[in-house]
Amino acid sequence: MNPATAGNSIRMLATDLDGTLLRSDGTVSDRTRAALRAADDAGLLIAFVTGRPPRWLDEVIETTGHLGVAVGANGAVLYDLARELVLRAHFLQPPALAELARDLRAAFPDVQFAAEYGHGFAAEPGYVHDWQINPRADRQGRPIPPPVVGELTEILAQPAVKLLAKDRGADADDFLTLAGDVIGERASVTHSSSFGLLEIGAPGVTKASGLADLAGSHGISAAQIVAVGDMPNDVPMLVWAGTSYAVANAHPAAVAAAGAVLGSNDEDAVAVLIESLLAG
Template sequence: MSDSAGRPRLIATDLDGTIVRSDGTVSARTVAALGRVERAGATLVMVTGRPPRWMAEVAAAVGHRGVAICANGAVLYDLHTERVLRSHMIEPEVIAQVVERLREAVPDLRFAVEYPTGFVFEASYNLGTWDADALGGRPVDGETLVSRGGTKLLAFHPGTDTDSLAERAIKAVGDLVTVTHSSGPLEMSAPGITKASALAEFCAEHGISPEEVVAFGDMPNDLPMLTWAGTSYAVANAHPDVLATVTHTTAGNDEDGVAQVLERLYPAAQDEAPS
């Protein structure tokens, strides 16, 4: 299904590895292509594992267009106003139980907890560049770590492949949280919370069916969204599991693969001049 011109009513796209290039930028071509979506009267939704605190630069880069589903579905965030609209939390007692089980199953794990705004982390947790530079984070002891509910629990291991680590975590705590990953640590959300659940909730509120949605992604945390959407695309640089699941593929993130598809889907929408 689509609008009267045959175009999708909603575009859902992941960020890192999908529209964000390897150098951390969003190209002028991609910004222009994203602009076509809203000018055509469709809805643009950024669907990402990023927490809200990582969204300011993206919001600015895309002209504060659309809404964002952050933290793998746990947070709905307005890019126009840069404001959290709602969040789904993991209860503190669940975080405590998950951490205890995972420490037994996989020794030497290090943990961090995301909140709708801000985060805490164990001193041994390996902060990435974004976390190290972000405001609002602080190191805490193990008791403080599990004392408050969060939107996402992160687990980092210094010497284990993330795919195999995810398999072990699902066996250990899959009854308590939703376990996934992208390119870094394990990412755990409240039960049933995924990119797909949040996108489905948003679409139901706006009378949009899965068949009217085109989704783009590259990593395992995108799989629920890609299987839910009526039409799904993987960029060429995607994880093998993603490439095996989607209905279509496009060029890689460094070749503006998403922009190439959007230019075909919304050919009548006039581009803004690239900066």
């Protein structure tokens, strides 16, 4: 049954990736792949709404087979997965990046910065990576340049879709609250980590704004969207969507924002949800 013709009139499923659609080991189950294919066949638009930049979406394409449009970098990038093409992007400009970094470092002396450009990444020498920053190549086999290491003035000299601020010893939630007071309305700030790593984007840019942009281009209203997430960066999307769920392993902020709670990501919660939507 097509969900658009069923009583719920749902036309889009918006799902986060890490911790939500993906299992804890980063894999996608056979059940989830089958559910995504069935949803696509039924006319349900699937949107991956993620903090990941475009270069980290190729592996998801390979494991899920999904070739639609993703909302990446917490709403800053609208990315065509099939064509590997950035359709729209919202940037923080160098003067704003420099000002934010200056004020955050004054408030948090141990903070280290990195810049996410969308198709590239740069970081200060003291910014310690917690995972591989770049895949070695894109889906066409073309090498992806390694991340740049440079001084703050160098890495913030070009527009960025995200400024990353890391204080490894800080509590993630406390760091977010305190940094939000410093940043004010000059930028959007969130986190999706278990440690002190903030993701800072252009003012007003969130997963909700990026999803609204995508939905609007398809003539889909918030009431026709089901959203699923697990972390604070999902909260705006979960609040905005007409129907929203947190997975059982979600951060308390996501649980509070969602309308209901599903099973965990390791229990294929998104696949179970899709199956229930298609069953009508």
